[in-house]
Every structure is written in C-alpha cells, then in structure tokens.
Amino acid sequence: MVKVSRIRFSGDSVAVLSPLENDVIKILWKRDAMRVRDIYSILRQKRKVALTSVAVILDRLYGKKLVTRRIALGRGGEHYIYSSCCSQQDFEQSVIDKTVNKLIDKFGPTAVTYFNERFSQPFSKEKRWRKRS
Amino acid sequence: MIGCFAGFAIDIDKVFLTMVSLSFAMFFLLMIKKFDLSTKTKVGLIYGHLILLFFPFVLFTTNFACGAACMSCYSDTAAMVSYALPSAIAIGTLAGFVVIPSFYMFSSRRQSKNKELVSFVRKYSRLMKIRMPNIYIIDKAKPVAFSFKSFKSAIFISVGMLDILNKKEIQAVLLHELAHIKQKSSIMKFSSSLLRLSPLSVLARFHHDTGKEEHEADMFAIRTQGTPKYIRSAKSKIRNYK
Numbered sequence: 001m002v003k004v005s006r007i008r009f010s011g012d013s014v015a016v017l018s019p020l021e022n023d024v025i026k027i028l029w030k031r032d033a034m035r036v037r038d039i040y041s042i043l044r045q046k047r048k049v050a051l052t053s054v055a056v057i058l059d060r061l062y063g064k065k066l067v068t069r070r071i072a073l074g075r076g077g078e079h080y081i082y083s084s085c086c087s088q089q090d091f092e093q094s095v096i097d098k099t100v101n102k103l104i105d106k107f108g109p110t111a112v113t114y115f116n117e118r119f120s121q122p123f124s125k126e127k128r129w130r131k132r133s
Numbered sequence: 134m135i136g137c138f139a140g141f142a143i144d145i146d147k148v149f150l151t152m153v154s155l156s157f158a159m160f161f162l163l164m165i166k167k168f169d170l171s172t173k174t175k176v177g178l179i180y181g182h183l184i185l186l187f188f189p190f191v192l193f194t195t196n197f198a199c200g201a202a203c204m205s206c207y208s209d210t211a212a213m214v215s216y217a218l219p220s221a222i223a224i225g226t227l228a229g230f231v232v233i234p235s236f237y238m239f240s241s242r243r244q245s246k247n248k249e250l251v252s253f254v255r256k257y258s259r260l261m262k263i264r265m266p267n268i269y270i271i272d273k274a275k276p277v278a279f280s281f282k283s284f285k286s287a288i289f290i291s292v293g294m295l296d297i298l299n300k301k302e303i304q305a306v307l308l309h310e311l312a313h314i315k316q317k318s319s320i321m322k323f324s325s326s327l328l329r330l331s332p333l334s335v336l337a338r339f340h341h342d343t344g345k346e347e348h349e350a351d352m353f354a355i356r357t358q359g360t361p362k363y364i365r366s367a368k369s370k371i372r373n374y375k
Contacts, residue, residue, distance in 0.1 A: 036296045052373045055297050059274035071272060076303065077247040077295040078270050 007099060016095050017066075020049065024057050025066055025084060025091075033083040035074070058082050066091065147196065151189040158185035176317070184222050191220045243270040245290075249300075254288065254307055257357070261315050270295075276371045280310040282317055297374065302367035305354045309364065312353035316346055 007016050017025065027042050028034065040054040061067045062082070069080040086094070103111045161182040165175055245251060245268035258265045266286035271277065276294035281287045288310045295303060354364045 050373065052297050052370050055274060055293060056374060059293070062274070069274075071243070071270065071292055073246050076298075076300055077245060077250050077290075078243075078292050079296050080274065080292050 007095070017061075018057075020053065020057050021061060023047070024054065025061060026088075028067060028082060028084040029088045033081045035079055035081060037079075039082070147192060150192065154185045154188045158182045161185065184224075187224055188218060191218075191224070195220075243272070244268065245270050250303070250307070253304060254311065257308060257311055258314075261311060263311070263315055266311070266314055276374050278306050278310055280313045282314050286314045288314075293374070294371075297370050298367050301358070301363040302370070305358060305363035305367050308354035308357050309350045312350035313346065315353075316349065 023043060023046065024039060027039050036051065036055050036058060039058070040049070040051045043049050043054060058067065058069075058080070062069055065085060067082050067084055069082045071078050072081045100115075107114075158181075161178045164170070165178050165182070170178070247268075250268055254268060255265050264286060266280065266282075266288050269287055269289045271289055271291040273291040274293035274296070276291055276297055278288070278290045278294055280289070288307065290303075290306070290310075294306065298306065351361075351364055355361045358364070
C-alpha cells in the first residue's frame with residue numbers, strides 16, 4: 001500500500017510529493033526499471049540536481065512504497081534497479097481513496113452527506129457548484 | 134542456601150581476588166589512556182581490562198552456583214578460580230573476536246560478485262602484505278563503508294555507496310578501508326566501543342580518538358592514487374547524502 005503522509009494545496013495545484021519526488025516518479029512511470037545514474041542523467045537535462053539528491057529521493061520513494069528496488073550487478077559493482085510499484089492512475093486512485101477515507105473518519109456523517117449531495121448533482125450543475133465554492 | 138551464598142562476602146580470599154582483579158583492570162585502563170601504545174598493545178590491554186572486570190562477576194556467579202547447591206567447591210577458592218578465570222577469558226574472547234564480527238558477516242551474506250572490485254582489492258592486499266579481505270554488500274541506500282579485522286578480514290560497502298560514487302572514488306574508499314585493515318583500526322575501534330560497557334572506563338573518561346587513523350587511511354588512499362581528488366569527492370558525496 002502506498003504511503004501518503006501529506007497533501008499540500010497551493011493555488012490550483014494539489015501536491016502529494018515534493019517537486020523532485022514528482023519528477024523522479026514521473027520518469028519511472030514512463031520506463032520499466034532504471035538505475036540511479038540513468039534517472040539522474042534524464043533529470044539533469046530538465047533541472048539542476050545532484051546525483052546524491054536523486055539517490056536520496058529514490059530511497060524516500062522506496063520508504064513511501066512508491067518504488068521497488070533490487071540489487072543487480074553491473075559496471076562499477078552492485079547497484080540498485082528501481083521501478084515504480086504502481087501506475088500513475090493507481091497512485092492517484094490510492095491518494096483519492098486515502099483522502100476520502102480520512103475525511104469520512106474525521107467528519108463522519110457530515111462528510112458522507114456532503115459527498116452524497118456533491119455527487120448526486122448532474123455534471124453541469126456540479127460544474128457550477130464547483131465555481132461557486 | 135543463603136548462608137552459602139553470603140559466604141562470598143566474608144571469604145577473605147575471594148574478596149582479595151576481586152580487589153586485585155579490579156585494581157589491575159583500572160591499571161590497564163589508565164595505561165591505555167596515559168601512554169601512546171601500539172594498536173596491538175592497546176587491544177591486548179582493553180581485552181585484559183574486560184577479562185579482569187568480568188572475573189569477579191564470574192567468580193561470584195560460580196560461588197553463587199556452588200553456594201546454591203551447597204557443593205563442596207564453594208569453600209575451595211582455588212577450584213573456583215580455575216572455573217572462573219577461563220570462563221571470563223572465554224566470554225571476553227568470544228564477544229570480541231567471534232560473536233560481533235560473525236553477526237556482521239552473517240547479517241550481510243551477499244558477497245560482492247564484481248570481478249573488478251575483487252581483483253582491485255586482491256591486488257592491493259597483496260601489495261600491502263595483508264590477507265585478502267572478503268567484500269560484503271550491504272543492502273542499504275545510505276552510503277556506508279567499513280572494514281573488520283577478525284579471524285578473516287572483511288570490507289562492507291553499501292549498495293548506495295556504489296550507486297553514487299564513480300569507479301575512482303570507489304577505489305579510493307576501498308584503499309581507505311584496506312589501510313584500516315592494515316592498521317587493525319577496526320579491532321581498536323570495536324575494542325574501544327566494547328570498553329564503553331565497562332563502568333570503570335566511564336570513571337576514567339576513556340575516549341578513543343579515531344581522527345588520526347582516519348587521516349592515515351585517507352593519506353594512504355591519496356598516496357596510492359597520486360591525488361587527493363577522489364577521496365575528497367567521495368567524502369563530499371557521502372556528506373551531501375541527506
């Protein structure tokens with residue numbers, strides 16, 4: 001199960017991961033399995049980052065159970081091969097699931113009534129409702 | 134039974150042995166602290182200290198066991214010492230040279246299969262005239278490396294370290310660890326950490342300074358590689374890993 005400890009709301013965006021974590025996981029979502037150095041070389045083209053930072057981020061993502069790793073033998077000795085645990089869609093669903101569960105745990109019937117009202121609206125009304133709120 | 138047990142305190146021979154043992158333990162500790170001795174002597178004194186410190190407890194335990202059973206050995210100090218002294222030596226040796234190094238070796242069973250690393254270590258251990266250490270891989274992303282010298286010496290290196298360092302930097306780290314094996318500094322480091330268990334070392338404020346050994350190990354890597362560049366960059370990468 002993916003571990004989500006914090007969700008940040010800033011402006012229009014919702015962030016579950018830090019910007020660097022987000023960039024790293026996006027690379028892994030696109031590819032099967034990669035070494036730290038491979039991820040670093042892709043990321044370096046996009047932003048200024050150190051190899052150690054990429055290694056730290058990957059270990060953090062491993063701690064959050066977003067990526068898996070195995071030891072493989074290659075040039076320079078043994079190294080980790082990282083791959084994502086789930087697809088982007090599975091990850092997003094997991095985040096939504098956790099968020100909804102937390103809201104229901106915290107607010108109980110109020111949250112359930114809210115969701116009921118909110119999702120029983122037809123799509124056009126729902127859009128208006130979103131604008132209003 | 135209590136009478137037999139209480140016999141330890143009133144038996145002048147056993148009390149005398151305890152006092153002598155603890156005095157020698159303190160003397161050994163002061164020698165380590167005051168004099169600039171070789172690693173071998175220091176390690177010997179540390180283990181001597183620990184054995185002498187264990188001795189009264191083992192003697193007391195033997196006395197208690199004999200006393201509890203009201204066996205005849207309880208009154209025979211010489212017999213008791215002949216049980217207690219080898220036991221104390223065995224406990225000290227077992228803890229120092231077998232149990233803890235074995236714990237590390239068995240907890241990290243993965244031996245490096247990288248031929249390049251192994252042949253590099255083989256080449257330099259031959260040049261340094263030390264027995265070729267095994268290279269063990271630790272399944273950890275944090276960059277760590279350390280060496281152990283016991284019956285068989287070993288270098289432990291984490292996967293995270295191999296991930297972030299380049300070939301020359303890894304070689305610098307291996308040379309640094311080989312220098313530690315040559316200096317037998319792991320035994321000293323380990324022995325001094327064992328010494329922290331001794332209540333007398335707290336009283337004597339014993340502290341083993343590892344700075345000199347680290348500097349010498351760095352210098353060895355620099356001399357061998359002909360440049361401080363790689364050991365420095367390896368250290369900087371390790372420091373930056375947060």
